[in-house]
Amino acid sequence: MSHPADAARPAPGTADPSWTFLTHHGHVLLAVARLPDARVADIAARVGISPGATLAILKDLEQAGYVHRRRVGRRTHYTADPHRHFRHPADAAHQIGELLAIFAAAPRRS
Template sequence: MVTSTPGRPAWTFLTNHAHVLLAVARNPDALVADVAAQVGVTPRAALSILRDLEEAGYLVRTRRGRRTHYEIRPHQHFRHPSTAQHEVDGLLDLLGRERPSSLTAERPPPPPTAREDAP
């Protein structure tokens, strides 16, 4: 049985690995503690996930002075067989960046279609 803690749902559509990847896509220079806080995991868990993502080829980690910079490797495919034909880039494009306000406005209605009974 899956139970939830106060303020957190019992399950989500995305794994913690996906949430960490999205956090890094939003801020490639984020501290591990910041990524952990954003995802809702411990810093140790976030670091473990970052290592998993690096070992699997989804990101590259480089040191810049005392900081770590993460670079997402493009065109990596999902790992699950049912979605392996899709690249992770689509998820990052959909959820990884803040959308400009012009894109979040209500969509205009579609243009009228030609009716068959029209002359």
């Protein structure tokens, strides 16, 4: 079964992948790092999930300290904390900034 995010941006040379390496949490984190001023609806569209699912993921990431939220007027701004370590014990020696750097350096497709 295909994930909504896969349908939004299939990899070159693939028709419809049945799985991806990054979870929706990972994609939301990357979107926040790239576009800290993005609205929840913009993040949801970029990831390919609903705004409600995006809010739930942002709440998870905030509670775990990976994302910080602040209000500026009527808008909410999210920032990623690149110094947080991965949660899985096999990857806990690495900071998420390493992942963010990989995707920041990668050329973006439109």
